[in-house]
Amino acid sequence: MGGGSSNKAQREAQRAEEERLRQIQNTQRRIESAFTTPQREQDIQSFLDATRQYYRSDADRQQQDAARGLRFAVARSGQAGGSFDADTNARLAETYKRGIIEADRRAQAAASNLRAQDQQSKQQLFALAQSGLDSGTAQAQAMQALRQNLEQGRATANENSLGDLFGSFGEVYKNSVAQDEARKAQLYTYNTLFQKPQYGGVKGGF
Amino acid sequence: MGAVAPAIPYIAAALGTAATIYNTNRTAKKQDAALAQGIAQKAATQRKADQKIAAAVEQLGVSSPAAERQQTMAAFQDALRGTEQQAAAGQTLGGLSKAYDEATQAGSSRANQYVQGVAKALSAIDAAGLQRQREGFGTADLSTNLRILGREQEGQDFLSRLKAQSIRRNPWIDAFAGAAKAYGSGAGGNVDWGNLGSFGGV
Secondary structure, rough: OOOOOOOHHHHHHHHHHHHHHHHHHHHHHHHHHOOOOOHHHHHHHHHHHHHHHHHHHHEEEEEEEEHHHHHHHHOOOOOOOHHHHHHHHHHHHHHHHHHHHHHHHHHHHHHHHHHOOOOOOOHHHHHHHOOOOOOOHHHHHHHHHHHHHHHOOOOOOOOOOOOOHHHHHHHHHHHHHHHHHHHHHOOOOOOOOOOOOOOOOOOOOO | OOOOOHHHHHHHHHHHHHHHHHHHHHHHHHHHHHHHHHHHHHHHHHHHHHHHHHHHHHHHHHHOHHHHHHHHHHHHHHHHHOOHHHHOOOOOOOOHHHHHHHHHHHHHHHHHHHHHHHHHHHHHHHHHHHHHHHHHHHHHHHHHHHHHHHHHHHHHHHHHHHHHHOOOHHHOOOOOOOHHHHHHHHHHHHOOOOOOOHOOOO
């Protein structure tokens, strides 16, 4: 008949708990390893390089357009070779280099966002591994992380993402064109064949 | 026989007690076995969950944005295909001079190179986000699967508890034990303690 109570359930529960804890530790190590592979870090670096290159090409194109416009504006205003020419081009160079720094800053911020997102995904998986079958709260957190992932998937870089770096130089160009039109209007005030040009410009074209 | 007869009520009482103890232990063992079976079954379900988690983690370990990059790049190339004529719509003057034609061609070539560079950069940028989107889908699927397993396990737990609670004492053994103890206590009171035969006086 035997004395004492059977403890089969207790032994089974202890064995199951030990196995569960061992499995959780094993899974945590594997999750940590999955998010720290050299390939993942290389992918993030490629993303950083691509983002940096994209922003920088935008800055380069804007600088080229602004430099060309400034060159014609200074020449049209008769300021070529003067202090205005020198100062304005120095300011152009400053603006361009600041744009390059901004491009790099944004690229690094984007890469940091990726790393932060990876951390969040890792923590989410840790929570799922720990909760196991009792994953109600972990599931709600997974849904929230998925919404954030979907927002991350939107294209965050666009053609105008650096903004108009050289907007003020566009005003220089426009003013030079306006001044040129004003000079033409004064030159042809009487609109006769015998009207002597007053400002020394060549009739008929610029 | 005369010496044994007075001991029969005590033997009966002892048998009744032993039967009660036996029935109690037997019932406890059955309930314990039922609980142990439920715990073992839950452990098996937990192993299934662990396998799903391990599969998801393994997928993460080899996750790469290469497929997304190829897809986005292919989509960009499809979008650009056939736009050469429209892109060159402003360059309608030809044959003005050799220098002008060469400059026009060089400009067109530069434009193509620039667009390819932009497409390559954007496909890499978008691929990283799409990769994490895909991984998010995988984690969401995993959590849903775990929740389904959890709900199945809740049902199994309920059934295990019901099974353990439904295990009852054997009524026949209890009846026998009760009768034996009743006989023992009743008959034991009628023993002539002064005449126990070979047992002598008490």
